[in-house]
Amino acid sequence: MRKILLAAAAPVGAFILTLIISSITLWAFGSNPFSAYGDMLGHAAKLETQVDILNRATPLYLSAVAAAIGFRMNLFNIGVEGQYLFAYLIAAQVGSMFALPQLLHIPLIMITAMAVGGAYAGIAGVLKVTRGVNEVISTIMLNAIAISGVIAWLQQSWQSDQDQFTSTTLGTDPIDDSGLFPDINGLLEIFTRDIAQGKQLTGLLLVAVAVGLGYHFLLTRMRFGFDLRASGLNPFAARAGGIPPKRMVVAAMFLSGAIAGLIGMVELADTAKFPPDPIKGLGFAGIAVALLGRNNPFAMVLSALLFAFLDVSAGILQNTQAATKEIVNIMQGIVLLAAVIAYGVSKRVQEREEARFTAEALAEIDPIGADS
Amino acid sequence: MSAVIELTGITKRFPGVIANDNVNLVVERGEIHAICGENGAGKSTLMKILYGMQQADEGTMKVDGEVVAFNSPTDAIDAGIGMVHQHFMLADQLTVLENVVLGAEPVRAGGAINFKEAKAHLSAVGADYGLTIDPDDMVETLEVGERQRVEIIKVLYRGAQILILDEPTAVLVPQEVEALFENMRELKAGGATILFIDHKLDEVLEISDSITILRQGKTVASMKNDGVTASDLAELMVGSELPSPETAESTVTDHVALSLRDVTVVDDDDRSVVENINLTIHKGEILGIAGVEGNGQAELVDAIIGTASVSKGVVELLGTDITSMSVRKRRESGIAYVPEDRHREGLMLEAPLWENAALGHQTQKPYGSRWFMNRAGTRAQTELIREQFDVRTPNVDVSAHALSGGNQQKLIIGRELTSAPSLLLAAHPTRGIDVGAQAAVWEQIRNARKAGLATLLISADLDELIGLSDTIVVMLRGRMVARLSPSEVTPRDLGAYMTGAATQDTSSPDTSSPDTSSPDTAGR
Structure with a gap:
């Protein structure tokens, strides 16, 4: 019981701290915190807003899992951003080149995206184990190379209409409908009313759920997951335990990049092409979501939903004029800081509690030998 | 003054x-x-x-x-x-x-x-x-x-x-x-x-x-x-007031478990830290290595478990050349390892005991296989270790950091000895643990010896070395400088060899003689 309370104390504490600081901030900006919160929650209660939140949470969650795979091994993959955009572009181009039945077309596009994301992240892994290049540096540079270099160039050469550079014709050739992941409005509508305003719930939500379950299965049931966690917990013990450190680095980077490759698929299902202004920033947001969710597959669901809710609320606040939309970014920052602090404190308390519990339990069993 | x-x-x-x-x-x-x-x-x-x-x-x-x-x-x-x-x-x-x-x-x-x-x-x-x-x-x-x-x-x-x-x-x-x-x-x-x-x-x-x-x-x-x-x-x-761990009659057999031929290991600066070592350990034999810390013992162990690479020479386990095998392959072929620093190389302090028990053996039964972990099997095995090796813990779900040093060590010894090894590398197995746990560790190593395990023992505790070993070799500056019989040597003698105060006229210390199994003892 005490253990559960302790585990819950950190997130609850972080949440309360966030509310307090956010309220002060809102109040300092001259807004009424209660009406701002009221507007946010009021809108979130609507089905259409909930669809928006889920659509936003899906890529955030995928991005968080990608980052978390690295974090579990103390690998800081900052390159999710570049990996998903690169994968998005190549997958869009490959998808547009084929006309295939849906059952082949969609997997082809997704596997391409994962392969490209994985290979691109793998470069950083290989550089680390062969040349000792820190993955933070290499992934940041690979981001720049991908985003300002390769993508910008390929985007031009794969431009669907080479003569006309208007906003509607920009981007890669559109993919046939057979390559687009269908929406799952029908699935949601079983439980509720029809979704209005032409909103579509992304089918990639199911993929994200599968990825989350797969990540959980990998960590808890698979030998590779054990090796991954062991390498993160104690790299020296892992090495002495037969886990090849170099191979693990490359494999973890590849896997992280492969999951990152799926992030862009959410937008691709909607736009059917790599647009001139693809959605950006999801890679960095994913790092925050993973930190808040402590790399835990289930906790990251909640943190992805929270971040998505705040993102969606930005637009709502602007509409109702209850507060400036930037308050949302401030809140995301505060919740992250509060969580990091709360987790740090709770970890210490938990460790001390556990040592005390063990000592007490042993003293009861065997009062003399408790020390040996 | x-x-x-x-x-x-x-x-x-x-x-x-x-x-x-x-x-x-x-x-x-x-x-x-x-x-x-x-x-x-x-x-x-x-x-x-x-x-x-x-x-x-x-x-x-x-x-x-x-x-x-x-x-x-x-x-x-x-x-x-x-x-x-x-x-x-x-x-x-x-x-x-x-x-x-x-x-x-x-x-x-x-x-x-x-x-x-x-x-x-x-x-x-x-x-x-x-x-x-x-x-x-x-x-x-x-x-x-x-x-x-x-x-x-x-x-x-x-x-x-x-x-x-x-x-x-x-x-x-x-x-x-x-x-x-x-x-x-x-x-x-x-x-x-x-x-x-x-x-x-x-x-x-x-x-x-x-x-x-x-x-x-x-x-x-x-x-x-x-x-x-x-x-x-x-x-x-x-010190010498500790109860000395006397081994009973010899259990040494003729079957060679580990043999090292001309093994040389160099450090990052290309200096030899282990030089031309020739050793043979038989089944049922405990070979003790004496030496002042930092004279190549740790690197020798690293070379056998595979975390350091051998720059020259051959390492053979049960007749198979393992010189360039991965650590995992060596583990799977039956090398058990008790590292000298259990917090650094032995345990994941933040993970529960049952996960720690699997470390190093996660590809083998009952812990797991090539692809999957067997959680139930791992937990059952950990319970077994807890019982057999007297690991004092309320349950196997507590984190390793919550245990005392002696119990952490018993867990490590337990997981290594229950993996049915053919060779045990034990570096300072009783360092920093109390007398009770020390006696328990000695007992387990002795039992394993009786069952035919070959053991390479490194220890700074000379009584432990003399008491447990069937043969003792002394390392100084990366070389083997003496080969002694524990029954004829005192800590005082050992100390003299370890510090270079005494030397032994080893017939051919540097030339390769693959089978140095017959101890040319020189108890002085």
Whole structure:
């Protein structure tokens, strides 16, 4: 019981701290915190807003899992951003080149995206184990190379209409409908009313759920997951335990990049092409979501939903004029800081509690030998 | 002479361990004072307390007769105490002068560093203590011994009168050691007091004026270096009041489990740390390796488990060449490993016991397979280990850090011995654990020997080595210098071989003789 309370104390504490600081901030900006919160929650209660939140949470969650795979091994993959955009572009181009039945077309596009994301992240892994290049540096540079270099160039050469550079014709050739992941409005509508305003719930939500379950299965049931966690917990013990450190680095980077490759698929299902202004920033947001969710597959669901809710609320606040939309970014920052602090404190308390519990339990069993 | 440092009743506890237990130390002004003891005897902790890096739980410190309390090394430096760490803290890309002034730069008005003044001060310090070094050399071009001199000058530059040298000879080759000792004598002539940690006894006897010996966190002796022999010191360091772990009749068989032929291992600087080692261990045999820490034993074990690569020679396990096999393959072929530092190489402290039990064996039954982990099997096996090896824990879900050192060690021994190994590499298996757990570990190793396990045992506890081993070899500076029969050797003799005070006329120490199984004993 005490253990559960302790585990819950950190997130609850972080949440309360966030509310307090956010309220002060809102109040300092001259807004009424209660009406701002009221507007946010009021809108979130609507089905259409909930669809928006889920659509936003899906890529955030995928991005968080990608980052978390690295974090579990103390690998800081900052390159999710570049990996998903690169994968998005190549997958869009490959998808547009084929006309295939849906059952082949969609997997082809997704596997391409994962392969490209994985290979691109793998470069950083290989550089680390062969040349000792820190993955933070290499992934940041690979981001720049991908985003300002390769993508910008390929985007031009794969431009669907080479003569006309208007906003509607920009981007890669559109993919046939057979390559687009269908929406799952029908699935949601079983439980509720029809979704209005032409909103579509992304089918990639199911993929994200599968990825989350797969990540959980990998960590808890698979030998590779054990090796991954062991390498993160104690790299020296892992090495002495037969886990090849170099191979693990490359494999973890590849896997992280492969999951990152799926992030862009959410937008691709909607736009059917790599647009001139693809959605950006999801890679960095994913790092925050993973930190808040402590790399835990289930906790990251909640943190992805929270971040998505705040993102969606930005637009709502602007509409109702209850507060400036930037308050949302401030809140995301505060919740992250509060969580990091709360987790740090709770970890210490938990460790001390556990040592005390063990000592007490042993003293009861065997009062003399408790020390040996 | 007056006491410049006086430590009284210093006690420092870490969770589960008492690192210093009522330690007393008196250092006279202008002397070279050696602190000796095995690893884990509490030498480093004591020095860290004196240098303000850690705070004692109990006890008083006096410097120059005044009671002091250091909260950080800054306080210690202000009191004239400086420390040279074993691992140098120098910036390779800066010059000697820049390194020396780093953090204590004389500044001109406006913020520019006054290098002229710094250089003048540096050469004054150098002249005072007879240390010569070119201030404009780049540190990256310096030899190890010269770098150490830079570290010493760095400390003197900050006005230290009392120097703490943490195992200064550990990183040096013999000629460099000579140079260091020369410098130390100069420093002493210049009026400095030197405290140094060392466990190479011949060196201690050569340079020190006084010697204090620690064992298991306690001061066991403090004496003038006057008529003391290396054997006396070795006996004091190791102690001999512990119940000796006598092994029963020999269980050595004819089946060779491990054979090393001309094995050489080099470090990052291409120096041989293990040189031309030839060894054979049979099933049912315990081969003990004696040696002062840092003479290649650890690297030899690394080479056999596979975490260090063999630069020359062959390692064979049960007749199969495993020289270039991965660590995992070696594990799967039956090498069990009890690392010398259980927190560094043995455990995942934040993970539950049952996950720790799987570490190193996760590809094998009952823990898992190539692809999957068997959670139920792992937990059941951990329960078994807990029962058989008397691991005292409320359940197998607690994290490893919550257990005492002895119980952590029993868990490691248990997971290694229950994996049905053909070879056990045990490095200091009873280090830092209490007497009860120690006896239990000995018992388990003996039982495994009876069942036909071949064991390579490394230990600084000479009674343990003599008691458990069927054969003892001594390593000094990476070479095998003696091969002894435990029934005919005393800790005193061993100490003499370990420190190079005695030598054995090994018939062919360097040439390859693959089968050195017949011990050419020379008990003296």
